[in-house]
Amino acid sequence: MKKENAVIFGVTGVVVAAVLIGGGIYMKTERDRNLNADTASTAADSNRAEEVQKAVFLAEDSGLWYLGDLEHGNIYVTHTPSDTLYDENGNAIDPSEIKKGDFLQVEGDGIMLNSYPGQYPGISRIMRISGGTEADAEKFDEELSRILPEKDPSEIPFLNLCYTQPNAQVTAMATQGGYTWSYVDEDGNGQNVVADSAFILEWTELSDLHTANDEGKTDLELVFSEEPDSVTAERWPAEDRGQNFGNGYPEGESVSVEHAESWSIPGAEAGYIYEVDAVFENGTVSYGFEVKK
Known part of the structure; x- marks a missing residue:
């Protein structure tokens, strides 16, 4: 069985060091392997004042915002904001209203995860401020092209699972299972x-x-x-994992998958193994994960 893993916000089983914004030296790795699984952000001290910095919006991709730090000249990422984004007058706005080159005031706990690009999960508020043009964002284009290279048509889509723990937002990479995939290679030949x-x-x-x-x-x-075009999910009791299935595999329980602004599984329950099947324009892919307390 072929498995490919990509990463978001840390590496499973590894404690990720945190440094203040602008600090640290970031190891450069491929984008899909530098954003990984199941590591919570470090919580800020409850008595510590929030830090404020100025950034320019660069791009959005797969549920992440890419921001250019105007003070230090580096790029960092955070989850696309939902209810923490405001305009110049303090009115809540939708992320779709933010354009490349917009200047942003970013408020948060000041803790950046030590990775490349830097990851800032502790943002509490983002406000669009005056000024800013695409020319301000273009200063980061060369570095951004290394972080977000043009998609390889043979690349199988990955799935990130975003959820909330006390004082932290967590993003984990789902394990990729089987797939079928069709694409046209660089020579114009169809591949299956x-x-x-x-x-x-x-x-x-x-x-x-x-x-x-x-x-x-x-x-x-x-x-x-x-x-994807469509998504379905099933689950099985985790205690059944590794059992002898000589008489046939147990039938899974259907799981509700909702789709509004994004796909979601409401109330995923500990003690179960989940399989998610997604249908894309180029094929189908299965993913799996276990929910624990």
């Missing part, structure tokens, strides 16, 4: 790829999500690197 996968309860690798609450439930936002 099929990668089979074992039954999900037999997967040796599976991403873990920790709800960190008494209810053991969490709302999951499904952020795909490429927008």
Whole structure:
């Protein structure tokens, strides 16, 4: 079974150091492997005053905003804001109203995760301020092109799972399973790829999500690197993983998947293994993860 992993906000099982904004030296790696799985942001001290900085909006991709730090000249990323974005007059606005080159006042806990590009999950408020043109954003274009290269048509879309823990937003990479994928290569030839996968309860690798609450439930936002046409999901009790399925595989329980501004699974429950199947223009891909307390 072929598996490919991409990353967002840290690396599973590794404690990520935090540094103040503008500090730290960031190791340069490929974009899809420098944004990874299941590491919560470091919580700021409750008595610490929020820090304010000025940034320019560069781009949005797969549920992330790419911002240029106008003081230090580097690029960092954060989740696309939902209810923390305001215009010059303090009125709440939709992220779609922000354009490349807009100047932003960014307020937050001042803690940047040590990665490349820098990751700033502790933002509490973003306000559009006067000034700013595309020319201000173009100063970052060369670096941004290395972080967001042109998509390879043979690349299989990945799935990030975004959810909230106390004092932190977490993004984890779902484990990729089997897929079918068709594309046209650089020579103009059509290619068809099929990668089979074992039954999900037999997967040796599976991403873990920790709800960190008494209810053991969490709302999951499904952020795909490429927008799918449709998404379905099923789940199985985690205790069934690794059992002998000689008499046939157990049937999964259908899970509700909602689609408004993004795809989501409301109330994903601890103690279950989930499989998500997504249909794209070029094929279908399955993903899996386990929800734990």
